[in-house]
Amino acid sequence: MTMKINESIVSEHVEIKVFLGVVNVIFKKLYDGSPIPKEHLEQLVEFMTDYIDSFHHLKEEKILFKYLEKYEMYGKDDLVGELNADHTMGRMLKNSLADSIDSYDPDNKEWAKGIATTLQLFSATLIHHICREDTELIPYVEEQLSDEQKQTIEKEYAELQEDFELSKRELSKLDQLVVYYEVDVAECKKC
Numbered sequence: 001m002t003m004k005i006n007e008s009i010v011s012e013h014v015e016i017k018v019f020l021g022v023v024n025v026i027f028k029k030l031y032d033g034s035p036i037p038k039e040h041l042e043q044l045v046e047f048m049t050d051y052i053d054s055f056h057h058l059k060e061e062k063i064l065f066k067y068l069e070k071y072e073m074y075g076k077d078d079l080v081g082e083l084n085a086d087h088t089m090g091r092m093l094k095n096s097l098a099d100s101i102d103s104y105d106p107d108n109k110e111w112a113k114g115i116a117t118t119l120q121l122f123s124a125t126l127i128h129h130i131c132r133e134d135t136e137l138i139p140y141v142e143e144q145l146s147d148e149q150k151q152t153i154e155k156e157y158a159e160l161q162e163d164f165e166l167s168k169r170e171l172s173k174l175d176q177l178v179v180y181y182e183v184d185v186a187e188c189k190k191c
């Protein structure tokens with residue numbers, strides 16, 4: 001049996017799907033006119049920045065995608081290019097969210113609707129993205145790369161795990177939001 005190297009990517013996707021479960025509860029509350037504490041919105045941006053972007057997407061871009069491009073393995077219809085573009089879209093939405101939180105104005109219906117729309121777009125983009133990585137990219141990678149190529153990638157994954165302390169901190173803060181917003185974790189993991 002050939003070696004598999006992407007279990008960590010898939011398990012990080014599960015954590016991100018739980019985070020998106022929190023995002024979904026929050027954007028629905030905002031559409032319904034319920035106020036959301038500023039610090040919770042700031043925690044969403046923090047998780048997007050520290051866990052999703054600086055940890056998970058960095059791992060994919062600086063290691064996995066980098067090697068796939070080097071080996072000229074772009075996937076069907078430039079799958080890697082499209083996944084990279086999703087990361088850029090996620091970053092733009094996160095920056096837009098951070099800007100809106102700077103002018104926190106929970107009594108302003110238009111402001112709340114703007115935040116809700118950005119969160120909804122972020123969630124939809126990432127759910128679709130993770131689904132494509134889990135069902136298209138990862139099986140393609142595990143099947144197409146040689147064991148030698150996989151070992152090269154795995155070594156760099158291990159080096160990056162030195163930052164794992166940061167990601168663990170982010171995950172404990174996520175747990176608090178999951179409890180506060182009564183998110184159905186089992187349901188999130190299914191999608």
Ligand SMILES: [Fe+2]
Binds near residue numbers: 057129133
């Ligand atoms: Fe990705």
Ligand SMILES: [Fe+2]
Binds near residue numbers: 056060133
């Ligand atoms: Fe991913």
